[in-house]
Amino acid sequence: MAVTIKQIAETCNISRGTVDRVLNNRGKVKAETEELIRSTAAKLGYKPNLAGKALAATKKNYVIGIILISEGNKFYDDVIKGIGQAEQEITDYGIRILLKTMKGYQVEKQLELLDEIKDKINFLIINPINDDRIIDKINQFSEENIKVITINTDVENSARLCHVGCDYKKSGETACGMLGLLTGGEANIGIATGSVKILGHNQRIIGFNKVCREKYPKFQVTDIIETNDDDVCAFIETQKMLQKYPAINAIYIVAAGAYGVCKAVTEAGREKDIIIISSDKTPEIIKLLREGTIKATICQQPWTQGYKTVNMAFQYLVSSVVPEKELHIVKNEIKILQNLK
Amino acid sequence: MAVTIKQIAETCNISRGTVDRVLNNRGKVKAETEELIRSTAAKLGYKPNLAGKALAATKKNYVIGIILISEGNKFYDDVIKGIGQAEQEITDYGIRILLKTMKGYQVEKQLELLDEIKDKINFLIINPINDDRIIDKINQFSEENIKVITINTDVENSARLCHVGCDYKKSGETACGMLGLLTGGEANIGIATGSVKILGHNQRIIGFNKVCREKYPKFQVTDIIETNDDDVCAFIETQKMLQKYPAINAIYIVAAGAYGVCKAVTEAGREKDIIIISSDKTPEIIKLLREGTIKATICQQPWTQGYKTVNMAFQYLVSSVVPEKELHIVKNEIKILQNLK
DNA sequence: AATAAAAAAGTGCTCGTGCACATAAGGAGG
DNA sequence: CCTCCTTATGTGCACGAGCACTTTTTTATT
Numbered sequence A, B: 001m002a003v004t005i006k007q008i009a010e011t012c013n014i015s016r017g018t019v020d021r022v023l024n025n026r027g028k029v030k031a032e033t034e035e036l037i038r039s040t041a042a043k044l045g046y047k048p049n050l051a052g053k054a055l056a057a058t059k060k061n062y063v064i065g066i067i068l069i070s071e072g073n074k075f076y077d078d079v080i081k082g083i084g085q086a087e088q089e090i091t092d093y094g095i096r097i098l099l100k101t102m103k104g105y106q107v108e109k110q111l112e113l114l115d116e117i118k119d120k121i122n123f124l125i126i127n128p129i130n131d132d133r134i135i136d137k138i139n140q141f142s143e144e145n146i147k148v149i150t151i152n153t154d155v156e157n158s159a160r161l162c163h164v165g166c167d168y169k170k171s172g173e174t175a176c177g178m179l180g181l182l183t184g185g186e187a188n189i190g191i192a193t194g195s196v197k198i199l200g201h202n203q204r205i206i207g208f209n210k211v212c213r214e215k216y217p218k219f220q221v222t223d224i225i226e227t228n229d230d231d232v233c234a235f236i237e238t239q240k241m242l243q244k245y246p247a248i249n250a251i252y253i254v255a256a257g258a259y260g261v262c263k264a265v266t267e268a269g270r271e272k273d274i275i276i277i278s279s280d281k282t283p284e285i286i287k288l289l290r291e292g293t294i295k296a297t298i299c300q301q302p303w304t305q306g307y308k309t310v311n312m313a314f315q316y317l318v319s320s321v322v323p324e325k326e327l328h329i330v331k332n333e334i335k336i337l338q339n340l341k
Numbered sequence C: 001a002a003t004a005a006a007a008a009a010g011t012g013c014t015c016g017t018g019c020a021c022a023t024a025a026g027g028a029g030g
Numbered sequence D: 001c002c003t004c005c006t007t008a009t010g011t012g013c014a015c016g017a018g019c020a021c022t023t024t025t026t027t028a029t030t
Helices: A005-012 A016-023 A031-044 A050-060 A075-091 A107-120 A132-143 A168-183 A199-215 A231-244 A258-267 A283-291 A302-319 B005-012 B016-023 B031-044 B050-060 B075-091 B107-120 B132-143 B168-183 B199-215 B231-244 B258-267 B283-291 B302-319
Strands: A063-068 A096-101 A123-126 A147-151 A162-166 A187-193 A219-226 A250-253 A275-279 A294-299 A333-335 B063-068 B096-101 B123-126 B147-151 B162-166 B187-193 B219-226 B250-253 B275-279 B294-299 B333-335
Touching (some): A005 A031, A016 A031, A050 A302, A050 B050, A063 A075, A063 A107, A063 A302, A075 A096, A075 A302, A096 A107, A123 A132, A132 A147, A147 A302, A162 A168, A162 A302, A168 A187, A168 A219, A168 A250, A168 A294, A187 A199, A199 A219, A219 A231, A231 A258, A258 A275, A258 A283, A275 A283, A283 A294, A333 B333, B005 B031, B016 B031, B063 B107, B063 B302, B107 B123, B123 B132, B123 B302, B132 B147, B147 B302, B162 B168, B162 B302, B168 B187, B168 B199, B168 B219, B168 B250, B168 B275, B187 B231, B219 B231, B258 B275, B258 B283, B283 B294
Parallel strands (some): A063 A096, A123 A147, A147 A162, A187 A250, A250 A275, A275 A294, B063 B096, B187 B219, B187 B250, B275 B294
Antiparallel strands (some): A294 A333
């Protein structure tokens, strides 16, 4: 039989209200009474009943605001599906979601969206652009009691509660480990990244190089090209790379542009002798896996990222559960043709 | 603003009680009234508030009983961790868990446990032995309104609500696909299974063979040995196999006994030229991955199996959500050294 | 038409928490 | 000793659903 506030009140010979004030740190309680209540709560092993909390919370009509730079980026499709699942579950508790999407890293646009939803929401989930004005805005929200969680991209030096995302470095490590297994530990490698300016891309390369160094001394990274997350650019750059370095027999695709890279490889008639490994699981990449052009891809649980983040917001609003600052890093998953679904 | 029973009652000019009776199929309502209520509920988009339901349910002191054949089987360690996480969450709603474990496939023992917990529980999660007496017992529980979900092993022809487990066939397919990538599609393969009598083991082999046939015509399965899920036995049988078929250069470990298999391979000095792939992620297998003896392992989300199952029981008890009969099959995950954690 | 029985509909309390408001106790100043 | 003010504590209702119990309406029987 679970312990309730009423039971604590009775064992202390005191009213529910006072116990409630102590347990929710709402002050106005004599020091010794507080001490008594805290100790008996601990002794009886009090755990608040979430149903009660959630029911009381319905009065408040909470809304969780979400801003994603997701337009034109297939990766976010699954993130949004995860958000949708969580939404279904939390609307059962009377909490709603307000999702705004945008395209590209435009600071002005993101600031605009932030201003637009500010007075409509009680919590913010954002895929932030790393810019001082955005950081200021996050801090401002936080001070006005709209707490913030960042998703997929982070701004560490802000007042966000925590960050939910992936360990890009580990992702690169896994990619290299997988390539090690696929090649027998000997390969001449080309890396196709989106842009060397983007943190996540760099981190993946750092992880990749780490495993190269420590585990596969016969791996040689011959060239790194920038695709600008664009297939046309990826195609041209890959063509150049293959011409310049015909010895390359393995490619690690760090970000978008997989189709362009693969097209260049296929047109050069080298799809049989170049082993390609990629990131994420977009429809495009699934197709390339089916065709056998890409051998494996490293995913970062996009669905789980969306689902977990909304759930954390819910927990915060309903039961003031403050998430740990770290530890919300999703696993990296290896996908091959046979376990796509 | 979410729709409540009260709102439906008001728009119909009728009392809450009647609406409640209709929505919970408790009868004693005139046909036309029922029709009116159902249509307005649909029109307004009524979704019951879970917090309210859960709060009302606390009165009932629900207990979920769990019986697992987990002793001495490391696979279940993570299943139990998942159960533990779900337990933490649902005790917040005043629902408790009663876990009983047993060792080995002893029908008598399992029947005993079932009788022992029967009058203490409101829901049963069981890892059943495929035996008629167990099926009868499950049906009996179900009739007496203690609904049942099977986990990891199933008894299809019983009155269980659903089964949570993995797709063993898909697991075998993934293993074969991975081996295809690791060997370049050409290999002489030995399979080490637990017992040909166990359904899950067979299914994995069937899936493995399917991909062999369809995708890797140069794969040849030369031998299948039975380890009895025992390392000593696995060691001896593997030794025999390697002596008899020295051409074998790949091994698929279907079930337990990985340590024994690997020991035989290592002692024969063949760990460099035999590629081993295994199932599950026990501490023993992690060690073998670290040492490089095993190249990859195919897991079946044990944590998720435990977590999800308890959650489904919770949903059933609190909001009468009957799970779909199928569709509770966890994904199979490829793990290599670099993405173990 | 009167009465009993059955069917249908309505009422009020419970679950645990949160919070506004009401009340009580204690202390300072006149 | 009374008033005023501060601090401490108690009370009652709300949240949404469930269910026992009561009341009203309808139907059947004489």
